[in-house]
Amino acid sequence: MTSPPTPAIRTTGLHKAFRRGDGSAVVAVDDLDLTIDPGEIVAFLGPNGAGKTTTVDMLLGLTAPTGGTVEVFGTTPHRAVVDGRVSALMQTGGLLPDFTVRETVRAIAALHGRPERVDVAIERAGVGGIADRLVKACSGGEQQRLKFALALVPDPDLVILDEPTTGMDVGARHEFWETMRADAADGRTVVFATHYLAEADAFADRTVLMSRGRVVADGATADVRAAYGTQTVTFRPPAHVVGTNGLDEAWLDEVRRAVAPLGILELEVASASLEAAFLALTATAPTSSATEAEEALR
C-alpha cells in the first residue's frame, strides 16, 4: 500500500493575534485547520481584514503563529523556502527601477545559485517580450509578471500569491491568469489570496472563504458557489408584451400563473454567483472576541 502524499500545506489550529497601536488586541487568524494537497489550485477569498495576508505570511514563515502548527511539505515554512520548494509573489517588496527585466531575473537566479533558470522563468512568466525593458518603464501588470518570474526561479513546488493582480486593469489581469494557468497545468501547487470573486471562480479548483480570521466555507469553487448562492432564471419576453412602460402586467400575471412556457424566448438559467455566496457567508461570520485575542497575546 502506498502512503498518501505529504500535503503541500497543513495547518492545525493555526492562530495569530496582534496588538494594535492603541494597545488593543485583534485575532487575525483564528483556529485555521487546512490541508492542501500537491497540485491543488486554491483561492483564499475574503473581504478586507479577513486574515488572508496574515495566513500567507505564516505559510511563508514571515510571521510566527501565536498558536497552532503550520507545515509546508512536511517541514517548517522557513526550511521549505530555503530549500526552494515554496516561493511567493507578495503585495509588498520592491523591484530595482534601474535594472532591466532580464537583469532582475539574473540577479535573483544568482542569489538562488540557479543561473540556468533565467530563460525558463522569463519565458514561463511571459516577460520575454519586455526582457530588455527597464523595470521603471514597465506597467504595473508587467511588474507583477516580473515578480512572478522571480517566484519561478527556484522552480518551486508551491507558489503563493498575495493579491497578485491588485492594480491591474481587466486586460492585464486576464493575461496574468492565462500565464498562471499555463504554468499550473504542469502540476505546480498554487495558493492565492484575492478579493476578486471572479478570479477564484475562473482559476481556483478550491475556494477557502475567510471572514474575520475564520474559514466560513471550504470546498470546490463550484460547490461553494452552488451551496450558498441562489439560482436566477432570466428570460426575454415576446415583443408584443413589451411596451414603453415595461412589460404588460396582464401578461406577467399570466406568466406567474402558468407552468407551461408562454412563448418565452431564450430562457436562461444562470448559475448562482460566487458573489452571492461571498455576501451570504461573510455577513454572518462569527466575530472573535477581544478577550480571546488578549489571551493569545499573554
Ligand SMILES: Nc1ncnc2c1ncn2[C@@H]1O[C@H](COP(=O)(O)OP(=O)(O)OP(=O)(O)O)[C@@H](O)[C@H]1O
Ligand atoms: N502587523 C499588524 N499589527 C496589527 N494588526 C494587524 C497586523 N497585520 C494585520 N493586522 C490585522 O489583522 C486582521 C487581518 O489582516 P490581514 O491583512 O491578514 O487581512 P486580509 O484578509 O489580508 O486583508 P486585505 O484584503 O485588506 O489585505 C486585520 O484586522 C488587520 O488590521
